[in-house]
Amino acid sequence: MDPAEALVFSLVLVIIVVSLLSNALVLICFAYSPEIRKQAPGLFNLNLTLCNLLLTVANMPLTLAALASRAQPSGDVLCQAAGFLETFLSTNSMLSMAALSIDRWVAVVFPLRYHSKMRHRDAALVLGYTWAHSISFSTAATCLSALGYHRLYAACTLAAPRERASGRTQFVVFTVLFHAFSFLLSFIVLCVTYLKVLKVARFHCRRIDVITMQTLVLLVDIHPSVRQRCLEEQRQRRQRATKKISTFIGTFMLCFAPYVITRIVELFPAVPISPHWGTVSKCLAYSKAACDPFVYSLLRYQYRKTCGDIVDRLLKRHRSSNESRPSPEGRGLSLPRAE
Template identity: 55%
Template sequence: MLGADAEPREMSGIPEFLLEVCVLVTAVVSLLTNSSVLLCFCQSSELRSHVPGIFILNLSFSNILLAAVNMPSTFLAVARNGKPFGDAFCQVASFAETFLTTNAMLSMAALSMDRWVAVVFPLSYSSRMRYRDALLIVAYSWLQSLGFALTQLLMDWGGYSHTYASCTLRLQDRSRRVAYATFTALFHSSSFLLCLLVLCFAYLKVLRVARSHCKRIDVITVQTLLLLVDIHPSVKERCLAQQKKRRRRATKKICIFIGSFILCFSPYVITRLVELAPSVHVPRYWGVATKCLTYAKTSSDAFVYCLLRQQYRKVLVSIVCRLLRKNPYPLSAYSTSSTLDTTDDSCTLRVT
């Protein structure tokens, strides 16, 4: 399985066609959405003034390059049932995949830590998370990503894998299986596992603080309503229902952040670790499917972290209106808060 450039077809017909469509659609959506994020930053000085914007830019650039370099090669590999290009390209593509995937994961971890600092330490956020600190975090992310990518390149562990229909990390010389297994385990532990632990720690802390704040505001609101003896009971019920909705909204956002990370990356990472056993053979359709899931994360990141937020939506609407020669509202007319999302509710702490 490892080291083979072409093997007999293990899938054909509808499954192969669906995988081709999945990779193609994911690449197009990822390019469009992440490019939209970059366009928003270029058009809005308010977005550029936020420290988390550095992490978002780093994440978006990684996703765009992954969609432009690795996804097309996977699409061609699935369509041709073999190596899409020559050995030199596969070396570059596998290097890029290791670097960009690690960098993207670390960017997500950095964003989660930024949210944690903003919510848990709101009064000292500006002193705890400065532009210099953000740049140092990005520099560390690049160094770690570059370290694994260069090691893979120097050890000649990058190339075309028929199992995953992509140029990726793979073993060619079976005599170095122990070293390869050690590198693979260390690579996934310091990228996927580390980032998962950081995400869980940061966002669960954010959720606990958000619920605590909402509970305190709920108590004050209920006491205020009880003083208004002439208020209609239906109004009180609506207020209490809205408070419950806000608490559910915060929980839903946290589940999306952590759940999307686990759903998209864990099948691929587990498969790569399981296949280290000599007796394990991974079916090609499963390998390509797990690779498609990791690609899907690049397109969902733009929505999860940016485009579903009001600030980015307003900038996009403004850009579209200008293209259509309409008169939108000014780009500076929206909130610049980095710790609270005050749209339509006053107690849900910003976890996006």
């Protein structure tokens, strides 16, 4: 294993550990907090978390084994099953992110009618579509024999069939359609919804700014430091909205775009692709499973509060168990009294 392969191997290992811990923590918060469970976005986060966990447990270890052995890590049947699961989970996770963006667009644009527009039943219908969409493409890939071990990415994923020339043409068409209706569709939904959310948020910020400035003008005796602090809070509020939208769209593009572009470029045999770049682009796609818990869940107030409550409860239980134990002096044998 050369230094580049060792670096990629270490990167995949770190992604597996971080993804397992962070996604498991999101599941614990979901099971612990009734407030998170009763909200419709909690279903989208739950679906995204389960997809990330399954991808981490089922597919990433196979890539790790392939990097270590420089060969297919399992038999053809198991590798095809892993490729089916990887196609399904990657599509489902992308569509779940698109569903979360639609949910936030409805919450911002229609705040008074949000609870009537986005109920658990509506969220379940959206998730049903994501599952049907993902299973259809995974099944189509299986029927086309387009699943197997791909040496360029050291993974069990979409791979061109080698038996016949017509299969190559079908694989090219399927690959373009698959990425158009998974990555490109999700990206368009993310951009349209989040940019509208940003537009509405900036409009509300401008209204708040006008009211604040009018108030500051009326309060002529206000201290300059208070005035400066109010203006600084306005600027930070605008920056927070922009940073959140940039994080949602930026992480999606940074993690998935290199891999998808590489898969499209691969369809042109005249364009050479470095094997190291293939595995790096696959690692970037895997890293989304480790980023999602922080981007969509753990950095939000409800999840941070739930994590704090869980830690407090564990500490209280630990203290109570220590207090209930007998002291070292009380555990000694008592001597019989002399009469």
